[in-house]
Amino acid sequence: MNTPVIHPEKMVVVHDYFGIRGGGERVALSLASNFDATLMFGYRTSETFDADMFSADIRDLGLPSMFQKPGLRAAALAMRFRSSRREVRQYPTRIFSGVSAPFAAPKAGSGRNIYYCHTPPRFLYDQKDHFARVVRGSPARTYALERFRKAYEAAFGRMDVVVANSQTVRERIQTFLGRDAVVVYPPCDTHAYKWLGQDPFYLSTARLSPLKRVDRIVDAFIRMPDKHLVVASQGDDFEMLKRRAADAPNITFLGWVGEERLRILIGKAIATLYVPVDEDFGISPVESMAAGKPVIGVAEGGLRETIVPGETGLLLNPAFDVNQLVEAVEAMTPGRALTMRSACEARSILFSESRFITGMNAAVGK
Template sequence: MNSGDDPVEDVAIAHWGEHVNGGGDRVAWELARVFEDAPLYVGWQDESIEPADIQTEQVIEGRFLEWALEQSSALRMFAHLLGWQKAEPLRDYDVLVTSGNEPLFYVPPTEQVWVSYIHHTNRRQSDQIDEVGDGFTGSIKLLFYYLVRVMFDHNTHKPDLFLANSEQVKRRMIRYWGIPEEKIDVVYPPVDTNGYSPSDAETGNYYLTLSRLDWHKSVNGIVRAFEGLDKKLVVAGDGPDREDLERIAGENVEFAGYVSESEKRELLAGAKAFVFNGQDEDFGMSPVEALAAGTPLLGVKEGMTQYQIVDGKNGYTFERDETGEAIRAAVRRCEDDGVKWDDLEIEAFADRFSVQSFHDRMHEAVERATENANVTPDWYSEVDDPSPDSKHDHAEE
């Protein structure tokens, strides 16, 4: 391991685990491209979802821990807690860049520089506490949430520099993890904004939502909003809520399921607007992809989504409600008033979230962390005579 003013030679990337080809996985894979020669270690490996140019090595091994990784959230967290602490393959690198919360259990060598990219704070530590019910079950959940906070509170101060994927997540890291503000930078996730264009398709006569069909994406509110509207909604993506969503959907709602990248580009560019209702979203890549395709965004006024919209210019925000009426009003406003920016101006707005911006900011972050972690004494470079007796010898003369 290097020290002092020696150049940094070795960088390793470590990601908590490959699971659903989601935003966190894509950030980790892009980190491997930022630091081209850096190996990528993962807590849990799934080669079936890896891009062709990415190779990984699983860092959590052993029959019991690998079994636990496939179980419920509590057992899975226990496996990460044990598996990451030592993480032997990571220990010989000058710089470690981690992705996700679970690698925070790692205990690094003193001189290793550590940059930690955080996609979200554990929601059991923060806003999900509002969803805990009363009675015995609620009390058990509160106890479990408390244990989660205790586990993470003791493991969120070791990195030299934290990177939050949005200002919202930075705020949560300060409040719930107690990390000093000056120790956190915001680096937006890399969105392939160059891969989307208004020219991918002519604007059609439908609205689009695209996400994993899971409870926290609140697609049910979007589907309800189009009930009684003489407008078509395309729901792209798959997930555990799909059957329930199809049950409540009207005839003007089409379920496209999982779509290929080429189909996705055409759907985004061809939509009249993209509708997003994710709960307190930490960042949200799909809305940015829609903007990169020159498509207006209708999004819930919370989380990072509210800041991806300049109201009236590239879309409209709406307040969350259970009936879908607020979304319905935003659709009607979009129909009646349109948006001020044209598709090229909307496309340009998305460039602040580009892959190139991510690469530049990541290199800057590692340079900053390395400089700040240098513990070479101030006087070291001024020493001319290495002999500890030189002062005594001069005195005798």
């Protein structure tokens, strides 16, 4: 394949992949749109954003589906990005987003490498023990992870500028990689979310995986048959959680829903629930606040930077149990949620797309 001829002012945004509708994916789309950049990524699936949200200038590396599985994906993507390094070098300014995308970074001095770090890979650093228990790694896998860590740190070392998506992630970068970073919070399209009233339900939009702790939310509503929970997401735990709530007619699982329906659900909910383990940033609470809806969250990770306890939501102790979650839901009555509407809407403006682009302009040096 011939290396494309690049305009000398053209920029490229390199993101791992588009497999879900998450905060990292929104960051990459926003950067590509606002900087009129080429968007390069490993692959895209039908579960992610609609095609019309992507610019015409995309570069899909087409990672085969057999390599898109957890456990294989990061290494396979790293190899695919590494092989694209020569192509990426044709762009004078490169922004990398994700865990494997930085492997595409050319050596320092050949342009500008900017890393928007959502977090140092959790399976290598702060959540290493959790992932080791899940996969029950063999000596060969341990060796492979160590090689991946060294290659990741080498790619990290080729970055001219490192941007963290939260103070939480900045501290992880300092702890695990020994380098400082500037904080630029991810963008929320605050104009897209509106308060649409209060229908009688609470909403969870977190991906269904163990570290998101949606199982505790489900267990809490099993104990509250008079309150309705809507779960608008999917993930590895989807079928398990549906079975868990099989006898609870007050819990509805929708799977992934389109952007328009998601915004309507947020706009009509009483409040949202989001209780992950030490979240990097968490765009869902900001989207909730943009719609004037308070958040029942947890006092760790990025949620400490977005939610104001007692004003825009309630924050549980990191060691919370299901009983405490039940108490929080019962305390967040429709009336109390309504009193927080104005504060929520005002708070969300701090994480608007315009502020994000201003911060990234400074980081890029424009």
